[in-house]
Amino acid sequence: MSDDIHKPPRPGHTRRTYLLDREFQLKYILLLAGIGAVSMGVFGGLAHRLHVSAVSSGVDGGASLLWLTGVGALGLAGVLGVFGLLFTHRVAGPVHVMSLYVAALAAGRYPRLRPLRKKDELKRFFDRFSEAVDRIRQREAEEAHALEAAVAALTPVATTPEARQALETLSALHTRKRQAVDNPTGSTFKSVA
Incomplete structure (x- = not known):
């Protein structure tokens, strides 16, 4: 029988740290809250002014207040949309660049890293x-150097076909590591600025 049946269930993990x-x-919580508070303050001031004007003139201001609410909602959506675009560009740009770098690393090449935008x-x-x-990259360079030394030391004593085959494998590995370290990629990455 399997021991899995008798294992106690794992306790659920809850995150208690919200500000990582x-x-x-x-920075962005306060900026977003500030934009919302200022927008609602402006809207509230305009709504109050419209209400006072309607009451003093004896006119029903319900339709005007409804239009003001619609315009305020659209305006707030526009402001927050522009802010969202700017914010996501400042985060998505570095993520995009790093994903290109990770793809180069996965292909066995070391990217030429550029600094992020200001x-x-x-x-x-x-x-x-x-x-x-x-x-x-430094570890790869050290390993390439060690492989080069090993190939140089073993070349004179590699007399059997198996030893020469092993030496060719080590030499190919050295060449691959040296090319990856000495030829960083960089021209294939487009800027996201």
């Missing part, structure tokens, strides 16, 4: 990503 990147999240977000993540790519 405090500076980034608070107003892009995710800079700390990109710095960590760049550092990881540099460390991997």
Whole structure:
């Protein structure tokens, strides 16, 4: 019988930390809340003015208030839409560039990393990503150097066909690693600016 039946169920994991990147999240939470508060304040002021004007003139201002509400909703949607476009571009741009870099890494090439734009977000993540790519590239260079030394040391003593075949494999591996490290890709990546 399987032991899986007798294992206790895993407890559910709940996230208790909501501000993972405090500076980034608070910046946009406060900006979005500010845009909403200012918009609602302007709308409330205009609605109050329309109401006072309608009451003082003895006219029913319901239709005007309805139009004002519609225009205010459309205006707020437009402002938040433009803000959303700017915000997502500042995040989506770096994500797009990093996905191109990851594709190059998966293909066995090391991309030539460029810095992010001045107003892009995710800079700390990109710095960590760049550092990881540099460390991997450095490790590949060290391994290529070690393979080169091993090939040089084993070439004079490789007398059997199996030893020469193994040496050819090591030499091909050295060549591949050296090409990946020495020829970073960069011209194939389009800027998202």
